[in-house]
Amino acid sequence: MSLDKEDVRRVAFLARIRVPEDALAPVAQELNNIIDWVEQLAEVDTDGVEPITGVTALTAPMRKDQVTDAGYPNRVVGNAPDRVEDFYAVPKVVD
Amino acid sequence: MTASKLNELTIADARGGLAAGDFSAVDLTQACLDAAEAGRDLNAFITLTPDIALERARASDARRKAGNAAGSLDGIPVAVKDLFCTDGVLTTAASHILDGFHPAYESTVTQNLMDAGAVMIGKTNLDEFAMGSSNMTSFYGPVKNPWVGANGEDLVPGGSSGGSVTAVAARICPAATGTDTGGSIRQPASLCGVVGMKPTYGRCSRWGIVAFASSLDQAGPFARTVRDAAILLGGMAGHDPKDSTSAPIDVPGFEAAITGDIRGLRVGIPAEYTMDGMPAEIQALWDQGAQWLKNQGAEIKPVSLPHTKYALPAYYIVAPAEASSNLARYDGVRYGLRVDGDNLDDMYANTRGEGFGAEVRRRVLIGTYVLSAGYYDAYYMKAQKVRTRILEDFTKAFEDVDVLLSPTAPNAAFPIGAKMDDPIAMYLNDVFTVPANLAGLPGISVPAGLDKDGLPLGLQLVGRPFDEATLFRAADALERAAGFSALPKYLGGQG
Numbered sequence: 001m002s003l004d005k006e007d008v009r010r011v012a013f014l015a016r017i018r019v020p021e022d023a024l025a026p027v028a029q030e031l032n033n034i035i036d037w038v039e040q041l042a043e044v045d046t047d048g049v050e051p052i053t054g055v056t057a058l059t060a061p062m063r064k065d066q067v068t069d070a071g072y073p074n075r076v077v078g079n080a081p082d083r084v085e086d087f088y089a090v091p092k093v094v095d
Numbered sequence: 096m097t098a099s100k101l102n103e104l105t106i107a108d109a110r111g112g113l114a115a116g117d118f119s120a121v122d123l124t125q126a127c128l129d130a131a132e133a134g135r136d137l138n139a140f141i142t143l144t145p146d147i148a149l150e151r152a153r154a155s156d157a158r159r160k161a162g163n164a165a166g167s168l169d170g171i172p173v174a175v176k177d178l179f180c181t182d183g184v185l186t187t188a189a190s191h192i193l194d195g196f197h198p199a200y201e202s203t204v205t206q207n208l209m210d211a212g213a214v215m216i217g218k219t220n221l222d223e224f225a226m227g228s229s230n231m232t233s234f235y236g237p238v239k240n241p242w243v244g245a246n247g248e249d250l251v252p253g254g255s256s257g258g259s260v261t262a263v264a265a266r267i268c269p270a271a272t273g274t275d276t277g278g279s280i281r282q283p284a285s286l287c288g289v290v291g292m293k294p295t296y297g298r299c300s301r302w303g304i305v306a307f308a309s310s311l312d313q314a315g316p317f318a319r320t321v322r323d324a325a326i327l328l329g330g331m332a333g334h335d336p337k338d339s340t341s342a343p344i345d346v347p348g349f350e351a352a353i354t355g356d357i358r359g360l361r362v363g364i365p366a367e368y369t370m371d372g373m374p375a376e377i378q379a380l381w382d383q384g385a386q387w388l389k390n391q392g393a394e395i396k397p398v399s400l401p402h403t404k405y406a407l408p409a410y411y412i413v414a415p416a417e418a419s420s421n422l423a424r425y426d427g428v429r430y431g432l433r434v435d436g437d438n439l440d441d442m443y444a445n446t447r448g449e450g451f452g453a454e455v456r457r458r459v460l461i462g463t464y465v466l467s468a469g470y471y472d473a474y475y476m477k478a479q480k481v482r483t484r485i486l487e488d489f490t491k492a493f494e495d496v497d498v499l500l501s502p503t504a505p506n507a508a509f510p511i512g513a514k515m516d517d518p519i520a521m522y523l524n525d526v527f528t529v530p531a532n533l534a535g536l537p538g539i540s541v542p543a544g545l546d547k548d549g550l551p552l553g554l555q556l557v558g559r560p561f562d563e564a565t566l567f568r569a570a571d572a573l574e575r576a577a578g579f580s581a582l583p584k585y586l587g588g589q590g
Contacts (some may be wrong), residue, residue, distance in 0.1 A: 003464070015419060015463040016426070016440065017456055018448025027460070030518070034461055037519055038408040038474070044481050051479030052486060055296050055310070055535025056560050060339055075199040079430035088428050091439050 003028045003035065101126035102587050103266040106171050106323040113159065113170050120159070120170030120214065124152035127172040127216050127268040130587040137239045137585060139261040141177045142185050143217040148172065151214045158212065167350070168330045169212030174262040174271035177218035178225055179205045179314075180303040188305040189233035190223045192450025193431040202303025203335045204272060204314045211330040216268055219258030223452045224422065225279055225307045228524040230257025231515055232454040240287055240508050241265035241583035245548040250508040253283030253524070256317065260287045263317045266587045270327045271317040276307050277410055278504075278528025280315045281540040285503035285553030288542040288579065290324045290570070291317050293528075295561045296535035297342035298328075300335030308417035309340075311410075311532045321541065321570045325349035328563065344561065352564035357572045358392030360565075363496030367403035368527060370505055377502050377552060380544045384500055384554045387576030388569070396496055400488040405481050406530040411522060412465050412478035413533070418455075419462025425450060457518065486534045493559050498569050501527050503540040503553035527555060537563045539570045542579040551581065 003011075005024040008031065012019040019027055073086035082089040101123045104112065112118050128145050155170035164170075180186050180198035187193045205215065222232040229251040230238040238257040240250040241264045252261045256273035260283035263271050273280040275293035284291025292315045299314040306312060316327035329349050335341045364385055369378070385395045427433035427446030434449045436442035451459065465474035492499065504524055514521040531538040537560070540553035554573060558566040 007464075008460070011460050011464045011467065013444075014467060015459050016423075016443040016447050017451065017459060018444040019456075019460075027457075030457060031461060031464065034411060034457075034518065035464075038412055038478075041405055041408050041412070041477050041481050044402065044405055044477075044484060046477065046480035046484065049480045049483050051476050052482040054340075055486065055533075056342065058297060058340075058342055061343065063336070072199075077429075078199060079196055081427060081431070081433035090428055091436065091442050093439050 003031050100587070102130040102268060104269060105320050106167070106269045106318060106326050107320070109171055109269060110167050120152040120155040121149060123170060124148050124172050124214050124216065130267040131216060131262070133587065133589055134265055134267055134585065137241065137261050137265060138236055139219055139238055139258040139265070139267065140174070140217040141187055141189065141220050141235050141258070144184060144215055147184070148214050148216045155212050155214065165212035167326045168208065171213050171270065172216045172268045173208060173213045173327070174217055174219050174259055174268050175205055175215050176221055176256050176259045176271065176273050178221060178274050178305045179272060180305065181205055181215070181218065184218065186218065186305070187235070188224050189221045189235055190450065190452070190455065191234045191432060192425045192446070196430045200303060203300035203337060204304065204331045207333060208330050213330060219262055219271060221258055222255035223455050224305065224418070225255040225274055225276055226418070226454050226458055227254040228278070228282055228521050229514065230254040231511070232452055234452060237511050239511070241585035242287065242508060242550055243584045244510060249511045251286070251511055253286035253508065255279040256283050259317050260284060260289060260291065263289050263319060264583055265585045269318065270323055272314060272331065273317050274304060274312055274314050275532065276311045276414060277532050278525035280317065281528045281538055281553070281555060282504045282524055284317060284540040286508040286551065288551030288581065288583065289317055289319050290321050290539065290541055291315065292324050292328060292539040293531065293537060294328060294332065294563055295537045297340055298332050298537070298561065298563065300333070300338040300341040302335055302337040306421040308414040309421060310417060311414060321567055321574045322350060322353055324539070325353060325567045342561065347564050349563060349567050352567050353571045354568055355571065357388060357569055360388070360393040360498065360569060361496040362388050362393045362395050362569070363398035363492055363499045364395060365398050365400045365403065365492070365499055365501060367400050368501040370526065373505050374546070376546050377505065380552055380554065381500070381502050384543055384573060388500065388572060391572050391576065398492040398496055398499065400492060400530070402481065402484045402488050403530060406485055406533055407522060407526050409478040409481040409485070410529045410533060412474050413482065415458040415462035416466050416475050417462070419459045419466065422455070422459055482533050485530055489534045489536060497558070497565055499557040501555050503527060503555040507546045507548065507550035507552055531557045536560060537566050539566050541570050541573045541577065543573065543577040544579070545581055
């Protein structure tokens with residue numbers, strides 16, 4: 001499989017990363033070099049092999065569904081680039 | 096012992112000196128802070144925290160005076176990779192996108208170290224979001240390896256934990272924390288002539304560590320001796336209810352595991368780690384390492400890990416996939432950089448296009464692609480199945496042996512700027528370290544010799560899950576036999 005400029009445009013949109021128009025072709029080339037290289041995995045016989053789900057034999061623990069840490073909105077939003085009172089502020093989403 | 100050299104002590108020696116009252120934690124900390132200042136040119140630190148350090152050192156001295164010293168790490172200066180969130184202290188992951196981020200919480204590992212009395216002297220430089228093998232992708236610029244090339248040229252310290260390893264190798268401080276997703280502790284340890292360990296996945300809590308690839312990331316220690324690495328890991332490790340993947344099992348006494356006796360230890364030599372084009376001196380050092388262990392009563396056995404060559408390509412699907420998901424949180428809304436746009440999507444794209452460096456953008460794009468509709472099974476699921484094969488290889492090998500011995504990296508330190516135009520050449524630096532991450536196994540790099548240019552080379556030991564104790568015992572045997580005593584050009588920041 002090989003990516004072209006349109007593929008890069010689509011993936012860049014999905015990833016929400018601005019890729020300038022004149023960089024689409026060079027980025028496609030970079031990504032293709034890596035994709036071509038990882039495709040050697042096709043050589044491995046994985047018929048009947050389960051995908052790994054965890055690397056140790058531990059099972060995921062359960063805990064009570066309760067709030068354990070809360071009550072300081074000022075600290076939570078304290079790093080926001082833009083805020084209004086205790087809320088994050090973003091560009092207008094709905095006209 | 097002159098006060099200006101306190102920064103060159105090991106943890107074990109500093110522990111002795113503090114206990115005997117030869118010097119105070121404040122003396123020790125000040126020596127390290129002075130060495131860090133003198134070594135600014137190495138660019139090992141993104142942020143120095145002298146006020147916090149001296150405050151914690153004074154508290155340590157007060158505890159000791161009151162007869163309440165917390166243990167082996169009380170009063171010991173430690174540098175912290177700037178991937179660990181530290182309450183109220185700038186935390187950058189070496190990325191522009193985290194400009195000005197001051198976490199409102201402390202990572203579990205650094206909290207554990209604080210509780211053990213350790214003294215944080217600063218936050219160290221790294222590859223951006225820990226993605227790299229040279230520290231060249233840092234927004235804050237490259238780190239200089241304290242060792243220099245044969246013609247005096249500046250070299251990379253390896254990566255991604257380039258600042259942490261440099262602080263320890265240059266004797267700025269005795270120890271540092273790192274993280275290792277594909278080799279980011281062990282490869283720089285090899286390139287800088289210090290000890291670096293990646294524990295078993297789950298040994299240290301990942302809570303509060305800026306996430307790169309959540310199924311692979313693990314915190315671990317840098318130190319100048321195996322004993323010191325064991326002491327530091329003891330202070331970092333432990334179950335944490337805030338990380339459901341941290342193991343709810345006891346932390347053994349790692350230092351006590353270093354018995355000096357490896358008689359009967361079965362050491363596997365994986366045939367597939369012999370790589371085309373690997374320098375003859377690395378092969379020779381590997382053979383020498385096996386002989387050193389054999390001379391101390393270990394049994395050397397050839398083993399096969401047939402899927403070794405597929406580990407690196409599998410990693411470069413799994414790690415970018417997880418990174419693309421983890422890094423979705425950097426959206427210009429909650430913290431860090433925001434670059435405005437005409438609408439919300441534009442703002443996201445502008446912020447992430449400008450805030451991420453080239454390697455991070457590359458990996459997020461690859462990760463997004465391999466997870467996207469129509470490609471998920473071909474790439475991501477395939478890689479996760481190959482990972483099962485790799486884990487099976489290790490499980491089978493560990494039926495016959497207790498540890499595996501290999502080189503840590505396929506090369507010594509290389510010049511600043513090299514390999515930057517060829518991502519795959521850079522990725523190959525982790526060819527021997529990545530398999531342990533994919534299988535969740537503990538691994539340690541021990542400085543074992545010098546190459547023809549006088550640069551350090553490490554040997555790696557990999558062990559069974561949660562058997563770091565055996566790894567420390569074997570690594571100590573390797574360390575004693577190697578007797579690595581060469582020093583870098585830059586010592587205590589002076590060069």
